[in-house]
Amino acid sequence: MIDFLQNWIYLTGAMALVGIGLYIVLTNTNILRIIVGLNIVDSGTNLFIVTIAWHPKSVMPIYTATNNLVVDGHVVAADPLPQSLVLTAIVIGLGTTALALAIAVKIYQKYGTLDVRKIKEEDK
Amino acid sequence: MSSLLALLLVPVTGSIVAAIIQRYRLAERLVSFSTFVVTLLFLIDIRVGDAFTWSLGFLGKNIEMGLQITPLSIFMLYMTIAFGVLLTFFDLTERSKMKSFLLLLTLAASNWIFMATDFLSFFFAWELMGWASILAIFGGRRTAESRHGALYYAMMSIGGSYSMLIGIFLLSNLTGSFSIQQNVSYLVSIMTVHPWWVLGIVSMFFVAFMVKSGIFPFHTWVPYTYGESPDGFVPYLSSVMSKYGIYGFLIFLPLTLSLRNVPGVLGLPWPNYTLVWFGSITAVVGSVLAFMQDDVKKLFAYSSFSNLGFILAAIALFTPIGLTAGLFHAFNHLLFNGAIFITVVAVISKVGITRMSEMGGLWQKMPLTFLTFFVGIASAAGIPPFAGFGSKWMIFQAMISHGLIFATVLLFFASIASFLYLMRAFHAIFLGQLSHKYDNVKEISAIGKITEVFLIGALIFFGIFPGFILDPINSIVGSFGLKPLPTSGYEYINGFFSSVNMVSIFIVVIVAFIFGFLLFAVSAKHKKVPQEDNYTAGQIPKDWNLTPEMYQFSYDFYEPMDKEIAPFLKIKIDGFFKGFGDSVEYLGSSIKEIFTGNVQIYTYLAIGGLVIFVIAGWIVW
């Protein structure tokens, strides 16, 4: 069941996005860039979700007279479910990003900086 | 059967009541006293062989739990509860910050410990006793130090409990049961096949017992804790609570009976031999360290575990005379240590300090307390005809009958050393020069006086009629399958080498005293002079500015001995535990640095962890 590996180019893209996102998160000290990094990781995930639904020989998952979903006992239709998953994931990613940005704004107001290294409290 | 439950429920009820009314000090103390009395009344109804069982649906199975009265447990119960009655009676007028409800909770736990037939309830009660006593120790005279003492005790005690917990489960996994009896007989059955297993499991238990009794090398907490706990609680701590460990040892010592035919050291199986040495070393360490103490509570803390060393050495022999001697000494220790600590508490409550070198001459102000203390230390030193002689004498006989000459000499040295530090305390507190700042010190209240008179009476009575204690001890010895010592009347102590008729000794001493006082009366008259009237022919030049304190020699009473016992002091067990604690703390402060507060570090950690796992998965793949 590893048909989806046939989409290696998309998979590589998805992995690259995740890697880039993590790299940004790990190397940038600015909060906004970190948020962008997280967003890129999200995008990578979304791309991954879409990728696993499909492989080059698949057909649309709707039964019509000409569209045979099963060929030689194998299902060749694309999987419709991940598309609903990716919608959810996108929405959640959006919500998280919005909240993160709101917090970032507040942090800038209260701390006067966006450098993550400086956002900590001394023990009192 | 229901009175067995009463032994648990009465103290718990009393504890709850005392906790509720703890703002009203006298009422709280009265509740505590009456709870002890009621418990004692219930105890009178209880006979050997009474049992009560129930089962607890827990851990997915029904665990049989039970209470049972053995000769040993009824002996221990009487000791603890009767002593508690005395102590709480004395405490009615005592003003330390001790919380009575914790004492009562400890009582419930201790009753349970002595009656438990399964390890589950034994451990439950043991832990209950542990934390109740830890909390009771908070609240000493000096807050920071008492906190330190309580924490030290807590660490050792909880460490010991966990060790015991491991032992319990190692055992119950082998036998599938929590019953003490089944587990012990299982150990007996595998004793010859797997001696090292048995040793390992039993030593897990022994750590807990050694901690509780303050046996070397786990003795280090004792002075800190006794020295700093509330004055009203110290007598209970040192007289009663240290005996729990002894009770624990006695659960497992019958194992060694099956080793009697295996060659050991001097006819003793090697576990017994080792424990005898632990006991002897404890006795010596306690005595020697007590030399150096200036704090009276600490001094008697050392004295306390030194005596526990005597007891352990004796019971570890597990011969009829050894067991008898050990249990007898346990009883005597309860009495004289109680007398000593109660008088010490009385003195501290009057003078308000614990440093002995700042006391002195108090016999003029507190004569009855002085006498009680005198009888107490005479008993502790093992002087006939007071209680304490018989047991020490039997311990020596028990030891020497096995040819344990080094250990016996060590014990005798500990005994002589105890005479030294007792004299020192006696001198520094009660004798010597009375400082003017104590001119207004009064003798303690009537309740305290009654307690003290009772203690004097008990020390003399049980000194003359040891048979009243030796009889129950003989039945304990019999219940362990050993042959009890012969008995020949209440006034006899029958040892291995010789027996003593305490009444005749008492009569001889009394007659000699009558003669002495007659001689005192018929010889020439004397004249009473004040304490300043000495040394300088009655003249004290004003410009010397002499004060009584300057005439008091008690600060470093045995200073010349310092050099001789310096090698002993170099062995810093205490330092080991402290250093261990320090390094744990250092480790903690290093590990804490992981959590820097920088989210990128956390992300690195998380990603790093993930990568490590993936690599690990890859390798396994």
Place this chain on the structure above:
Amino acid sequence: MKTYNFAALLVGVPLLMAFSIPLFGFISKQLAKWITVLTLTFEFLFSLYILLWHVYPFNVIMGNWVPPFGENLYIGSLATILIVVISFVGLMISIYNLWSAKYGDVVHFALLFLMFVGGSIGLISTGDIFNVFIFMEITGISSYALAAYGPERRALGGAFKYLVISSIGSTLYLFGVLLIYTQLGTLNIAEIAARISQTTPGLLTFAGILLVAGLAVEAELFPFNGWVPDTYTGAINPVSATLSGIGSVGGVYVLIRIVMTVFGKNGNFVSTYGNLDLMTLIAILGTATVVIGELSALVQTNIKKMLAYSSMAQMGLVAMAFSIGSRLGAYAGIFQLINHSIAKAMLFLILGVIVSFGGERVEDMKGLWYKSPFLAVTFTIGALSLLGLPLFGGFWSKFALVDASFQRGGWYDFIMAIVLFASVVEAFYYLKVVGYIFTSKPAVSEKIKVEISPAIPIAAFAILIIAIGIFPQIVSGISYSAAHELTDKMSGYVLNVIPTIVGH
């Protein structure tokens, strides 16, 4: 398969009420707070009904889409007891909030709180592995916002840290879920659990590692728990109580559900499919967390931070208990989770009252007994319960934990020795605080007046702790049957959801 669709209200009502709270907020701020209390009372009573009348185990099936085709809620014994605990803790905290939520946007705070509790209940009851992700994000987003709430700026820093780590964690989780989906083409937990052996072992291992790593963030396991101290310290105390009393319960539940039910391979001791035994992984993580948490807590001077590290350590203990894999171990884990949830929530609530009168350093606890005996006694009860001392709830769970790990034997003996050592360390710092409370004289002699609304939850928690300590049967029966659900995945879980499925 038993169905009881009415129970969908357990998830639906709090979410519905949460989003209608702004409407009530227009009327009165107090009303918004009371709405949380009422909603959670309903939740609590309903879950109690399910527990006591033994309605469980049952499924909630939406629109006749029977699992594995439709999304379902499965409420077995484990979910029941955890929902009872969560709704109880939530109810108590909401009562506490009547007093504590005074400043700022009270209405939205109530909204977020209710959303968080509802999300947690959904997290626990859902039978769909992707819905777990959704509910994780619902609780996540609401908890980031909750953590950022408050007058102090450190709340924002803590919340941001939580957000970053948690986002990465949920991404990892999602990747794990998707990898499994590519293999089996289903998202239903029961079906995945039944067919897990049909997957490619290498990918399965990778998916398992991703899932564990992602869920360890919520379950506070090292090294994924960097957010814990900062967030707990930064958030206001009721939020810290919520995070440790409710949030961590959900986190651990999902971790255990995934590892033991989905990946689990039944045997005397549960292990997992795939090349790498995830139970071992969790045991290592748990032990490391216990040690690191306790040692870090030892040197803290800030009591809130101390509680945070202690929370972390307790979670490690729970994870370690589950990782034993036997029924007794799972039982110990559930029991310990419940005890921790109650006791730690209580401690944070007490701290909230104390902080409103003074600082939150360890020194500020000095003389609490003289300022407020009630708080002193309840704090002591909580601390002693966490230490596992008898007469308090924690004793029984720790006892069972030790029993379980010695029954497992082998290298668990060493783990247990380490954990017990860490427990001694824990005893030290808690007893130190207890000592400060009772022995020292307070720096300021001002009395702390505990109002009725914070007093109710604190007293209720204390009474519950002692009740469990004296009658462990309250929790032990249901916990033991819940443990069965984890250790025997076919008869405990899968067949209850999909009766017709054949295990492979």
Place this chain on the structure above:
Amino acid sequence: MVIVEFLIKLSQGFGIGALALATGLLFGGIARKIMARIQRRYGPPFTQNFMDLFKLLSKGSVSHGWAFDLGLVAGFVPMLAALMFLPIGPFTLFPSDSSLIMIVYLMMMAYLGMAMGVLASGNPNSAIGMSRALMLMAGYEVPFAAVIFSIYFFSKTGYLTQIVAMQSGGFMNWNIVKMPLGFLAVEIVLQGMLGEKPFDQAIAPAEIASGPMVELGGKYLGFGMIQHSVALFLETGIIVDLFLGGAPNFWIFIAKQFVLYFVVVLVDAILPRLRVHEATSFFWKLPLFLGILQAVIVIIQGGVLNV
């Protein structure tokens, strides 16, 4: 009948006490004489101690209160009591109770009483002297105990009467032959027990003004003298019973005691005083070594007792 028996015992006890006191005083007088002769003086008559005691008891004195009185009485009374259990020649007042350790502990009670009395006087010199005496005791009791225990183990009894009985039948049965090392240890210990040089730090005349006795006068000093004399008798008597086979009659008993004491006096005459801590540690070296060695030999010989 009981009363008659009691009266008989009483009179016998009185007699023993008087005998011991007289012997002790006599020994003291003779020792003074010997000492004087060694130092080329004439010395006091050997009855001088009797006269001194009588004089002291009849002189008025000062007291520091009832603890002082009680302590000094308690200082010599237990010595007399202990005497009652000592086999003196063929005669023992309470043969069934002549347990050795009990006698040792009764003697300790006398020290306790004495200490209480002199310390109650409040004089710092008494306190210094007492601390020295106690430290010395910590020294010499340890080897003494080792020897006592080896005799216990060897004789398989703790009764002095039985120990004496086992040595009957000639010189070769005496314990001094069977346990020479132990005897040597005890002889050294005796020097310390009696507080003679080089172990006279406690009294230390002219250094701490006679130490414990500094505040004593009149009858109190007399009591001290009685204590010392009886202790002398008791301690030498114990050693005679332990090692020299007891005696068939009083005279031989006293003669044997005197031999022991004579050695002590001679040593006293020629040795200087040791430092305080040196005295204590000395006992923990040679005498303890001898005692332990003796014990080891006995145990190896005797094997394990059948318990």
